[in-house]
Amino acid sequence: MSFDRMWAELAPVGRAADGGYHRYTWAGADTDARAWFTGEAAARGLDVRTDRNGNLWAWWGGPGPGAVATGSHLDSVPDGGAFDGPLGVVSALAAVDELRARGVRPARPLVLAVFVEEEGGRFGVPCLGSRLTAGEISPERARGLADADGVTWAEAMAAAGHDPDLIGPDPDTLASLDVFVELHVEQGRALEDTVHPVGVASAIWPHGRWRMDFTGRADHAGTTRLADRNDPMLPFAHAVLAARAQAEEHGARATVARSVIVPNGTNAIPSLVSAWLDARADSEDTLTAVVEGVRARAEAAAREHGVGVAMTAESRTPLVSFAHGLRDRLAAVVGTRAPDPRVPVLPTGAGHDAGVLAAHVPTAMLYVRNPTGVSHSPKEWARPDDCHAGVLALADVLQDLLARPVGEVAP
Amino acid sequence: MSFDRMWAELAPVGRAADGGYHRYTWAGADTDARAWFTGEAAARGLDVRTDRNGNLWAWWGGPGPGAVATGSHLDSVPDGGAFDGPLGVVSALAAVDELRARGVRPARPLVLAVFVEEEGGRFGVPCLGSRLTAGEISPERARGLADADGVTWAEAMAAAGHDPDLIGPDPDTLASLDVFVELHVEQGRALEDTVHPVGVASAIWPHGRWRMDFTGRADHAGTTRLADRNDPMLPFAHAVLAARAQAEEHGARATVARSVIVPNGTNAIPSLVSAWLDARADSEDTLTAVVEGVRARAEAAAREHGVGVAMTAESRTPLVSFAHGLRDRLAAVVGTRAPDPRVPVLPTGAGHDAGVLAAHVPTAMLYVRNPTGVSHSPKEWARPDDCHAGVLALADVLQDLLARPVGEVAP
Numbered sequence: 071m072s073f074d075r076m077w078a079e080l081a082p083v084g085r086a087a088d089g090g091y092h093r094y095t096w097a098g099a100d101t102d103a104r105a106w107f108t109g110e111a112a113a114r115g116l117d118v119r120t121d122r123n124g125n126l127w128a129w130w131g132g133p134g135p136g137a138v139a140t141g142s143h144l145d146s147v148p149d150g151g152a153f154d155g156p157l158g159v160v161s162a163l164a165a166v167d168e169l170r171a172r173g174v175r176p177a178r179p180l181v182l183a184v185f186v187e188e189e190g191g192r193f194g195v196p197c198l199g200s201r202l203t204a205g206e207i208s209p210e211r212a213r214g215l216a217d218a219d220g221v222t223w224a225e226a227m228a229a230a231g232h233d234p235d236l237i238g239p240d241p242d243t244l245a246s247l248d249v250f251v252e253l254h255v256e257q258g259r260a261l262e263d264t265v266h267p268v269g270v271a272s273a274i275w276p277h278g279r280w281r282m283d284f285t286g287r288a289d290h291a292g293t294t295r296l297a298d299r300n301d302p303m304l305p306f307a308h309a310v311l312a313a314r315a316q317a318e319e320h321g322a323r324a325t326v327a328r329s330v331i332v333p334n335g336t337n338a339i340p341s342l343v344s345a346w347l348d349a350r351a352d353s354e355d356t357l358t359a360v361v362e363g364v365r366a367r368a369e370a371a372a373r374e375h376g377v378g379v380a381m382t383a384e385s386r387t388p389l390v391s392f393a394h395g396l397r398d399r400l401a402a403v404v405g406t407r408a409p410d411p412r413v414p415v416l417p418t419g420a421g422h423d424a425g426v427l428a429a430h431v432p433t434a435m436l437y438v439r440n441p442t443g444v445s446h447s448p449k450e451w452a453r454p455d456d457c458h459a460g461v462l463a464l465a466d467v468l469q470d471l472l473a474r475p476v477g478e479v480a481p
Numbered sequence: 482m483s484f485d486r487m488w489a490e491l492a493p494v495g496r497a498a499d500g501g502y503h504r505y506t507w508a509g510a511d512t513d514a515r516a517w518f519t520g521e522a523a524a525r526g527l528d529v530r531t532d533r534n535g536n537l538w539a540w541w542g543g544p545g546p547g548a549v550a551t552g553s554h555l556d557s558v559p560d561g562g563a564f565d566g567p568l569g570v571v572s573a574l575a576a577v578d579e580l581r582a583r584g585v586r587p588a589r590p591l592v593l594a595v596f597v598e599e600e601g602g603r604f605g606v607p608c609l610g611s612r613l614t615a616g617e618i619s620p621e622r623a624r625g626l627a628d629a630d631g632v633t634w635a636e637a638m639a640a641a642g643h644d645p646d647l648i649g650p651d652p653d654t655l656a657s658l659d660v661f662v663e664l665h666v667e668q669g670r671a672l673e674d675t676v677h678p679v680g681v682a683s684a685i686w687p688h689g690r691w692r693m694d695f696t697g698r699a700d701h702a703g704t705t706r707l708a709d710r711n712d713p714m715l716p717f718a719h720a721v722l723a724a725r726a727q728a729e730e731h732g733a734r735a736t737v738a739r740s741v742i743v744p745n746g747t748n749a750i751p752s753l754v755s756a757w758l759d760a761r762a763d764s765e766d767t768l769t770a771v772v773e774g775v776r777a778r779a780e781a782a783a784r785e786h787g788v789g790v791a792m793t794a795e796s797r798t799p800l801v802s803f804a805h806g807l808r809d810r811l812a813a814v815v816g817t818r819a820p821d822p823r824v825p826v827l828p829t830g831a832g833h834d835a836g837v838l839a840a841h842v843p844t845a846m847l848y849v850r851n852p853t854g855v856s857h858s859p860k861e862w863a864r865p866d867d868c869h870a871g872v873l874a875l876a877d878v879l880q881d882l883l884a885r886p887v888g889e890v891a892p
């Protein structure tokens with residue numbers, strides 16, 4: 071299968087000695103990976119275009135209306151894994167090969183998409199390429215986003231040879247898409263408990279990020295009596311534990327994985343601890359209950375220790391429920407080749423370009439089994455056989471959709 | 482009183498716009514402060530010498546045996562206060578003025594000391610100047626200590642015009658000292674609850690620093706089921722709270738004020754959380770009980786979450802009990818001028834050069850009242866009247882000691 075050759079070729083691009091990936095938009099390895107995709111697409115006779123926002127579109131027939139679209143992204147989080155993003159891109163190319171081997175001659179266009187800055191690994195806003203295209207972030211804000219070195223999106227994009235003055239909503243491209251299917255490595259291990267190498271997405275949970283600032287008083291840790299302290303580490307620690315407890319109570323996910331301590335000295339009671347809560351749940355109400363539960367515990371502990379606390383939402387993304395008709399069709403098609411026709415239909419807590427597009431185009435996702443569930447890590451993995459099953463499932467789904475009338479797969 | 486003029490002159494040296502001090506050994510503001518001290522001492526006809534380790538000694542009579550010594554340090558912690566260190570140095574100079582105004586003519590030498598790198602603010606090891614002189618750290622290790630930019634002690638010292646090959650134990654200087662008294666701003670607020678502007682030190686609590694490494698597994702915070710996580714933030718949070726609980730239970734101090742989270746991303750369950758425990762108690766056994774209590778809680782929580790934990794002592798300093806005879810003599814002398822003759826005799830949790838010298842020379846400390854107890858912070862403060870009372874108490878003590886036979890004030 072052409073998948074294996076392509077996977078082996080792409081694997082070293084942006085991979086550090088420890089196995090972690092570093093592919094950041096508009097620079098070195100990400101540029102190399104995009105060039106690799108462009109070369110593969112061109113070799114297949116696909117018409118590759120870069121849209122105004124930097125996303126790549128490789129057309130088999132077209133560009134034109136009524137297109138069946140598939141794809142994912144090539145950028146990574148810092149020290150990320152090989153599969154998150156690239157699996158969907160390489161599988162899309164391999165699915166084209168599979169369709170051609172089957173003699174499929176599409177009656178309407180098939181287009182392969184590579185979205186830019188999906189991880190927000192360089193400029194901080196995830197799904198930036200699809201958000202720009204969908205008009206969900208203003209061009210002005212996007213141009214001003216800066217990386218850790220202070221280089222803006224506009225500067226980096228211009229240095230890469232693209233005109234940042236042209237970025238923004240792209241309704242024509244969106245209007246040309248009849249349906250979008252993203253294949254992605256699973257980022258949990260729900261499929262591992264089943265016989266299924268491939269599953270179908272039901273929804274992306276509502277999720278968001280909240281910043282908590284605990285304001286205490288700088289003091290000497292060796293000399294300040296306990297009663298005289300206003301130590302912000304203590305309510306911070308309570309908030310970390312409260313996130314876990316709330317997640318358990320509500321069947322949700324809530325994590326504190328990032329903090330900044332000022333001044334972060336061994337014998338210096340901090341003046342400030344900032345921390346970020348990442349929370350996700352299967353409904354808006356549950357998400358709100360989780361966040362408010364953490365807030366209540368943080369505020370109570372802060373009061374107890376004479377510490378100030380401010381909690382603000384940095385982002386909140388509502389529930390994305392993928393088009394039901396399309397979802398059920400995918401499950402049926404995938405089920406014809408699966409060891410059991412009852413293909414798992416799973417929600418996820420992770421955001422994707424598919425989640426952004428879902429508001430504009432009938433959209434679905436396929437997941438490939440991840441035996442450890444590990445993602446965003448050098449240890450992220452999927453079995454080769456499961457990747458091959460993913461390519462066949464994607465080819466089956468694309469073949470089925472290409473053969474159906476435009477506009478039939480409504481939500 | 483000359484104290485006020487000197488205090489006003491020294492105050493701007495190394496002070497940032499927000500009031501915090503930045504005086505780091507062998508560089509800018511610390512060098513300026515040392516030059517200021519040398520000028521003040523020279524203006525009084527004192528013979529200023531820099532010893533092999535970079536400590537300054539300003540002799541009134543001598544250098545020679547049987548000296549009564551006083552002094553402190555001029556360097557600061559990052560973003561430190563004005564008083565920790567400089568109060569003892571400026572008060573020593575003002576005490577010389579006071580003794581001269583009284584017509585005191587010492588029968589033996591009086592020497593004013595300024596110790597280098599007391600805070601460890603640049604090279605990480607506190608009391609480095611006094612430790613080198615006392616032979617409590619090897620010259621090889623000291624030369625190799627590096628600051629945050631990788632500049633070593635040897636390189637920085639050489640750049641400042643001193644020969645790093647000469648550093649090491651200085652038994653001759655130690656042997657010339659008959660007694661050492663350090664005046665210091667109080668770093669708690671025990672005196673604030675009394676009528677006393679000045680107190681006497683009884684002991685420096687045994688104290689130390691322990692590093693805790695919690696090793697988990699990197700995972701996606703949005704997609705990894707709670708049951709599949711090995712999140713090191715959770716036992717870390719338990720350890721933070723356990724430090725406080727152990728300190729309360731044992732009447733001690735225990736603080737987690739510093740941590741490093743890897744990778745410290747909002748949606749990335751960490752692979753590693755490192756944290757530092759600072760603990761102090763009135764006895765070795767109590768200190769051990771506190772540390773073992775934190776260890777037990779950290780290990781239990783780590784087991785519960787499938788996280789590894791390693792706890793290692795980075796430093797442990799035993800109890801320093803100041804010479805009892807000298808301590809009682811100081812209390813009696815200070816009591817003659819105090820509003821109540823029963824002068825408080827207080828332990829402290831903080832390390833000092835006096836604590837290092839105490840193993841080699843009869844040593845004592847005076848504390849000047851700190852109304853908030855805040856230290857190692859721009860808000861560190863003492864009332865001017867209390868500072869003046871400190872100068873008079875130090876002058877009284879020095880006058881008393883200078884008039885007594887050499888060798889009389891044994892522990």
